[in-house]
Amino acid sequence: MKRLALLLALLGNSSTGARRVSGGIAGGPCAPSFANPPKADKGLLVLRRATAGRHAQGYAGRRFFWSEPRLVLVWGLLCAGPGQAAPFLYDMGTAGSAVWEGFTRITPADVFSVEAGAGWQSAAGLKAQARAYTDLVENRSRGTNEPPPIWTNPITEDCVLGDRGNAFLLRAPPGNYELYVVCGTSEAMRSQFFDFTVQVGAQQQRVQFEGGYQFRSLRFRARVTNEPLTITFSPRSKWVVNAILAWTATDAARVQKEIIAPFEEWTFRMPPAEWAKWQEEPEPASGPMPPVSEADRQRGFVLYSRPYLECVYPHTKPRAEDLNPSLRLFATPGESEPMNFVVHPLRDLTGVKVTVRAVGPVPADRIDIRHVRFIQARPNYTVRFRYRVVPDILEHFDALDLKAGENARFWLTAHLPDDAPAGTYSGKITFTCSGGTAQVPVTLRILPFKLRDDPGKLFGIYYRHPYDLIAGADDEVSREYFRRKADLEHADMVAHGTRNAVLSSGGAPADAQGNFKFNWELLAEKIALWRKHGFQGPIVMGIGTDGVYGKYMGERYGSHLRGVKDPPAEFGRELTAMVKAIETERQKRGWPEFLYYPVDEPGTEAAAVNFMVKVLQACRAAGVRTYLTADPTHEQFDPLRPYVDVWCTQPFAPDRETILADTKARRVEYWCYPNHVNGENDHTPVAGARMTYGFGFWRSGFRTLIPWIYSASTGDPLNYLDGYTMDFFNRREPDGTPLPVAMWEAYREGYDDYRYIYTLEQMIAEAKQSAKGGARSAALAAERELNFVWNAIRVQPKYKHDGLWSPEELDVYRWLVARQILAVREALAK
């Protein structure tokens, strides 16, 4: 009756627009949604921040607000019938944080009782967090106002967490329910690995994710009898929940359309007002669709292949010559080699599976099968309001559903056993789906030699070390996660040819007695892991220059030294002392050489350059080698030249002759951080990545490739549009296992190109020393062929998209090298 009276009252004032109503409705299944109904706008909820207080006793005393009374009638009627349950909508958080309109606030204090109708099994160990990101945030280091790491909404801005088992109970009329549970936090929580199980009835779902700024949504079905509906949280580390929704079949379509769909768009993409500013850039044109055969039409898909170095976008059309491919590859024992095919669905396809049988000595379980995930990515690092849909992550899958007209690319990598015997082998890949089955023949030639590594070259990478997060973790599960993650990532680097990573010493300025404090044990653990995985070369060691500067200047110098001022002489002396302290420990522990890396990418302004002269002089005064990330071709850096031992620069510049001459004259090394093929500004130069890592590197005269960075994330690691900068390069699976992107695979292929070249160079040298005339002749022939390849390289400072060899050519040039290895090898064996 109260409901009816309220409705009538509202209808009587329907022309007055927004209206505030005091008082409320006693508990009951439809009360939460009725108490705070949504505003309709073109069929969607308008998502407004509500500020209603926590209900103390049922819903009595609650104040609520809405602006469309007519809707309330509809909403109320949905709830009105006896025995019918409206959606149960709960938004977990603090007493003061926002509540999604139409939801009921749940704080850690809301313990279940029959009167309350909903709440926690126990308040013990529960905590709430709230951090809203609804506007730009200031970054003083960069001097900018930037987008926040994520854009929150009333559901995601707050949460309830627990470190022990608990349950959320709600009293609902008997019946069948669907549930939607949102789990995540808007806090950074960088040192937290969430690992917990959510259980409803007999159904369990495990949730794992590292850190905050991300959310998982779970769906369950439940049958309610006379007992409360129970959602159980069982942590291995901690659990977290933002919202719980439960509804019956009657409301399913409406909940999906009016609550879940807008919530997911907001949470996993962007708020509607922000998203309206973003524009999609078109895919590259790919020409018309070739004629489709009747057989393809009947099975509902076209199957084709393109070289893996060529990006296939959601709507890339095959060429006639791409259709119904046979895949051919050659490789050496121990090598990994990619292959791929693309399915272009002519209609929606369900139950997609890809399987493969052994190909000769390569067992099926050593052929990794992944699906290329399309992702919305910015066209450059900090660009806002423009995005492209690009192929990016290579992810495992059990079964997929494919949408008509949208390509699905399947990326397979054959990992050859170390003892794989030479020969040519056949196999096949089977693609099955609701439309039918297709088979893709595979031919693999295994060559009778192994590739050699060049000890004179280094393949490294910048790296955010998971060990740095261990100290902040307050549970053993998280600590073990970070240890395991670091181990898996090091192994992944090695599997991709990378055996060097940038580290940092950390450390604060000297105390009053002139002593420095470092976490040597942490560094020792990192170097132990480095050694365990056979990492090589000097270690680029970041040091705390900014801290020492801050001690003397009372402020930080900002990104790229944008605000640097001339420090007193004591600054330089203390920096020297700091480097000496690090050096002393390094020598005591027998660690590899450190290259001292005091400042990243200094600007070209005179103040920055003058400062860098002092910094580099101070480092060198400790008797060490210095490392500088700056372009040596910029004349402004000329004053730094006498103090830099290792220049690390983005392009392959200066040219080979200059590098070789400078290295010979002054023992200066040139390293390259090719961020243009890392995703920082473009996720698509896959062919450029292979060229950079192989033939281009060989031709450049540089000693090292060390791109920034193994994985970069801002905000949600799977949302490349949130935050100030774009996310790029490798991702991770929920348990921390590395999840590669196409360019990372191309790094390995470039690295292998280089190994083929190096192997041939070594064999030529051996054959030239041979007493066998045939071997010496073979060496000369091989040298001519290698010169042919050398001269065919179109030398560029940055191999990205333009002026590259075609993707097919890269394999032919590799084969030219491989063929000479076979010939020289044969001549030596005769």
Next chain:
Amino acid sequence: MEKRVLIGPDSAREWSAAESTVEASAGRAPGGKSALHWHITVDHLAGEPKYPIGWPRIQRGLKDTARDWSGWDFLLVRILTETSRAALPSEPVGLTLYTPDRNGALNRPLHELRKGEWTEIMIPLAQVPRHHDVRQLQFHIAEAKYRHQDQLDFYFDEVALLRYAEPTLLDFAAESAVMFADAPQIPVRFQLAGVQPEASVAVICELRREGRGAVRAEVTATRGTHRTLLDVKQAKLPSGEYELTARAANGSTVATANVRLVESPWKGRGAGP
């Protein structure tokens, strides 16, 4: 070649300049003609407050009637560079051709420039995605590439559009200069110039070895960039060096390119070790 002068030396007043000056300069162009003179004193301390190390530039909008370059093949820019420096940096000047959308624009570093020399730069208009709607030209430098107080003087003789008077093939090449010999097709790319926008001509491509034709194909092509396939499946070509030739009907020049066919790793190899 046919030519249409877009911007001559007398257009100084039509340019707008930032952090630099532009004026006509008598007698600086070859033959004693006038030139457009763009002067920059590099200043790392002044200019736009937020970017004291900035981008001095000159730019000029194009009238409606001058925006459609689709019937032309090249943009010609002839520049003399003088400077107080010993030499120019690797990217001394940038040229931007603005179109209504960012993706259709062209940014082209003019790395060909040399101190004290007249340099002629021909930019293929095929590189400008929206060459039918070019709204503005801009020349700029990045002060970060220069030293404070460097003096730069650029003299533009003319900026013009050029086109071939008869069908001509440009950038003719095999998509891959090396291929496996058992490849069923050889993809070939070329750009057809010297043809009116609506017209088409026959283009004959041939693969030759040791002076003899091995495979021949004829395609009908319009002005612009093309990709075609030479079907070599039936020819069972041996490995070796081949020459590709192409000629447009009514064209007087023959375009050539080389392709090397390499015996494939899988040739004649049955399954098994």
